Amino acid sequence: xxxxxxxxxxxxxxxxxxxxxxxxxxxxxxxxxxxxxxxxxxxxxxxxxxxxxxxxxxxxxxxxxxxxxxxxxxxxxxxxxxxxxxxxxxxxxxxxxxxxxxxxxxxxxxxxxxxxxxxxxxxxxxxxxxxxxxxxxxxxxxxxxxxxxxxxxxxxxxxxxxxxxxxxxxxxxxxxxxxxxxxxxxxxxxxxxxxxxxxxxxxxxxxxxxxxxxxxxxxxxxxxxxxxxxxxxxxxxxxxxxxxxxxxxxxxxxxxxxxxxxxxxxxxxxxxxxxxxxxxxxxxxxxxxxxxxxxxxxxxxxxxxxxxxxxxxxxxxxxxxxxxxxxxxxxxxxxxxxxxxxxxxxxxxxxxxxxxxxxxxxxxxxxxxxxxxxxxxxxxxxxxxxxxxxxxxxxxxxxxxxxxxxxxxxxxxxxxxxxxxxxxxxxxxxxxxxxxxxxxxxxxxxxxxxxxxxxxxxxxxxxxxxx
Amino acid sequence: xxxxxxxxxxxxxxxxxxxxxxxxxxxxxxxxxxxxxxxxxxxxxxxxxxxxxxxxxxxxxxxxxxxxxxxxxxxxxxxxxxxxxxxxxxxxxxxxxxxxxxxxxxxxxxxxxxxxxxxxxxxxxxxxxxxxxxxxxxxxxxxxxxxxxxxxxxxxxxxxxxxxxxxxxxxxxxxxxxxxxxxxxxxxxxxxxxxxxxxxxxxxxxxxxxxxxxxxxxxxxxxxxxxxxxxxxxxxxxxxxxxxxxxxxxxxxxxxxxxxxxxxxxxxxxxxxxxxxxxxxxxxxxxxxxxxxxxxxxxxxxxxxxxxxxxxxxxxxxxxxxxxxxxxxxxxxxxxxxxxxxxxxxxxxxxxxxxxxxxxxxxxxxxxxxxxxxxxxxxxxxxxxxxxxxxxxxxxxxxxxxxxxxxxxxxxxxxxxxxxxxxxxxxxxxxxxxxxxxxxxxxxxxxxxxxxxxxxxxxxxxxxxxx
Numbered sequence: 001x002x003x004x005x006x007x008x009x010x011x012x013x014x015x016x017x018x019x020x021x022x023x024x025x026x027x028x029x030x031x032x033x034x035x036x037x038x039x040x041x042x043x044x045x046x047x048x049x050x051x052x053x054x055x056x057x058x059x060x061x062x063x064x065x066x067x068x069x070x071x072x073x074x075x076x077x078x079x080x081x082x083x084x085x086x087x088x089x090x091x092x093x094x095x096x097x098x099x100x101x102x103x104x105x106x107x108x109x110x111x112x113x114x115x116x117x118x119x120x121x122x123x124x125x126x127x128x129x130x131x132x133x134x135x136x137x138x139x140x141x142x143x144x145x146x147x148x149x150x151x152x153x154x155x156x157x158x159x160x161x162x163x164x165x166x167x168x169x170x171x172x173x174x175x176x177x178x179x180x181x182x183x184x185x186x187x188x189x190x191x192x193x194x195x196x197x198x199x200x201x202x203x204x205x206x207x208x209x210x211x212x213x214x215x216x217x218x219x220x221x222x223x224x225x226x227x228x229x230x231x232x233x234x235x236x237x238x239x240x241x242x243x244x245x246x247x248x249x250x251x252x253x254x255x256x257x258x259x260x261x262x263x264x265x266x267x268x269x270x271x272x273x274x275x276x277x278x279x280x281x282x283x284x285x286x287x288x289x290x291x292x293x294x295x296x297x298x299x300x301x302x303x304x305x306x307x308x309x310x311x312x313x314x315x316x317x318x319x320x321x322x323x324x325x326x327x328x329x330x331x332x333x334x335x336x337x338x339x340x341x342x343x344x345x346x347x348x349x350x351x352x353x354x355x356x357x358x359x360x361x362x363x364x365x366x367x368x369x370x371x372x373x374x375x376x377x378x379x380x381x382x383x384x385x386x387x388x389x390x391x392x393x394x395x396x397x398x399x400x401x402x403x404x405x406x407x408x409x410x411x412x413x414x415x416x417x418x419x420x421x422x423x424x425x426x427x428x429x430x431x432x433x434x435x436x437x438x439x440x441x442x443x444x445x446x447x448x449x450x451x452x453x454x455x456x457x458x459x460x461x462x463x464x465x466x467x
Numbered sequence: 468x469x470x471x472x473x474x475x476x477x478x479x480x481x482x483x484x485x486x487x488x489x490x491x492x493x494x495x496x497x498x499x500x501x502x503x504x505x506x507x508x509x510x511x512x513x514x515x516x517x518x519x520x521x522x523x524x525x526x527x528x529x530x531x532x533x534x535x536x537x538x539x540x541x542x543x544x545x546x547x548x549x550x551x552x553x554x555x556x557x558x559x560x561x562x563x564x565x566x567x568x569x570x571x572x573x574x575x576x577x578x579x580x581x582x583x584x585x586x587x588x589x590x591x592x593x594x595x596x597x598x599x600x601x602x603x604x605x606x607x608x609x610x611x612x613x614x615x616x617x618x619x620x621x622x623x624x625x626x627x628x629x630x631x632x633x634x635x636x637x638x639x640x641x642x643x644x645x646x647x648x649x650x651x652x653x654x655x656x657x658x659x660x661x662x663x664x665x666x667x668x669x670x671x672x673x674x675x676x677x678x679x680x681x682x683x684x685x686x687x688x689x690x691x692x693x694x695x696x697x698x699x700x701x702x703x704x705x706x707x708x709x710x711x712x713x714x715x716x717x718x719x720x721x722x723x724x725x726x727x728x729x730x731x732x733x734x735x736x737x738x739x740x741x742x743x744x745x746x747x748x749x750x751x752x753x754x755x756x757x758x759x760x761x762x763x764x765x766x767x768x769x770x771x772x773x774x775x776x777x778x779x780x781x782x783x784x785x786x787x788x789x790x791x792x793x794x795x796x797x798x799x800x801x802x803x804x805x806x807x808x809x810x811x812x813x814x815x816x817x818x819x820x821x822x823x824x825x826x827x828x829x830x831x832x833x834x835x836x837x838x839x840x841x842x843x844x845x846x847x848x849x850x851x852x853x854x855x856x857x858x859x860x861x862x863x864x865x866x867x868x869x870x871x872x873x874x875x876x877x878x879x880x881x882x883x884x885x886x887x888x889x890x891x892x893x894x895x896x897x898x899x900x901x902x903x904x905x906x907x908x909x910x911x912x913x914x915x916x917x918x919x920x921x922x923x924x925x926x927x928x929x930x931x932x933x934x
Binding site for chain 1: 506507510511636637639641674675833835862863864892894895898911912913914917
């Protein structure tokens, strides 16, 4: 096509758009001002960092069923009560109750040199106790669940299986690297037990090489013998692997874990009833439980205070929402999803409709945007709609991508609303995830606050325009 | 215009573009592979973190003219020598030589309560010493340089001026907040001395409220009496301000700073000569000097190892550049720009042409993109050209913006090449800037490495396509 024709067609196209564009610009300017006001409010006077400091430093690790988890429920309910919302309440749910017990002891002995070395470990959630005197066994290193099948009972019976496939450091988004390695922790021990293994060690889920073990949930499949299962720090995983290259290694394991009866617990809910469409709910949430070690600061105290701050900021800015804005702090994301399931069941039973649900469960780092998910019937149109807001969000470093949202809100997918996952920068997340190092010191106040502002901005746009 | 016409014009427009687009796609795929290879290489096997650890932990703070600065020159030259470049050499320059001397002592005494409180302070670079017994004076708090003029000699003579305008926390990019407050540190003391002030305290340049003082350069204007000038931590600045609200406060200051004769020093330069256009230079640089406290890890050890890593990665990937790639570690950015000026003078004298120069001097945080600057005659066309690379860079979270580049490379602007500033996430930078806390512990290895990969990707594209 000749060049002038191409140019002409471009000009015609632009003119045809320009009337719409003008009307849109006025709205956009108003929105830009309000979003700037949200950021100003958060960055100059917000409560989320102090809330998080209390949750992670004073209350600390708060595994489902623990006394600390109960204190976290009380504390966040009390804080929501101070915000002047329409309603704050606790929602009942049942949760598993697992306890680590006495500190684990693991050491390896090289059969070649006779040298004994203590390893930095943490029992995995759902692990069982060893007998009081501990257990010993020869170590077999594997890199995948498939390796188990190859080795079979002949290679695994009576052994301690060592899962040592590292997270892929070349993944730009570290959650993808986690997703590519975590099958070893979740399914490895129970599948090894099927072939007669008596214990399992799993390389910690991080790309960092250090001496900090990362716990997390392991699943006991129905019918398989439950065996003690522990995470070993990456540094000791490297050491164990190197020692195995020299010859036979025996490992001693002593764990003291106990699983109690399921326990009653609560989701914490605060809401502002919408003025025009109260039946359309916009949910913001995080999960209140954490692992028992550390302070659960990034995972997921950050998400809880983000969600609380959204309602706090909009109230402080005298914003009167059209739709119902609901902050939900879910119990038991880490080892059961008891809270998320109970919430969705109650919601479905009450014929509620969540127009949107946004979960923050990726830490309190600098925001990069949101992943979006939803029912296939309507998702692609809605994704186009939210993408129109990009000019308002890009100045704050935010974008949209398609992808999963959050474990707690995923049971709401059947309501056909839109689900969002808050996505902050992920580079440092797996330095802290499920470890004793996940404390307030690992959280930068400005980064945390900007997360709250980012989510509030999205909530504001959804509330104003719908989806 | 009717809707169908608008659609038709759009279709014509798209078809007219599609032939060009096809050819472009092939190139883009090749480039996408190479850029992914750069990231893979850096994230799985790079040297920059180890280099930075040595620079900041073993060599430490390395102010121009110091023995540590000389050791940093030797170390980085030796490291560049291992990379198999075309040429590595030192370039002479002259630098100021200022020393802090004995630890500063500052305390305030409330005239109302008689209470004496020590303040956390650091003398500013170029500050003079007090007499050996120290000086005392009544404090006058100001918020701006304009306040000095209003107070005049009547209000300031014999006083100690306390500059206390905070950095604006609502700025999304923290460097903008720094730019809006740093006039107090750079010009405040000398302008106060003009009105007879005998000393100056300046609120530390950070939005964080803590007990860490931030040093930095202050300028002594020709003709004004040089007075002792110190940074005070934000926490103590708040305390001093609160105490002043209760009544008169006297401050005692003792400093031991000395300025020696200018000293000889060096820029460190390594380069790979281009195979097709050797006369077109693409420079990557950071500055090797830092303040004397802390380890100069983010400022600007990170920038130095970024620049070194660019040449290292491309060599490891067997990339043979068309243009000359030059890594320059500048001396004396912090208090004089001796290295940057000497480099530009020599370059101009040798009729060199820098097609592009990229400076990394904003820390080793997760990359967000590059600011771009250049000569007005040609800048806007070139900015359009580099923007065409966005589809290749956006998957790594990178974008371009217009804005200043870097202090060391700015004297090259006359050569009419394009100047870039590497822009990582800025939220944490002013937690560490010019403090004892700017150590390797403040640097995340993945974030640092991704910075090196980002800069290498830009260098690759400029080298391959020109500008």
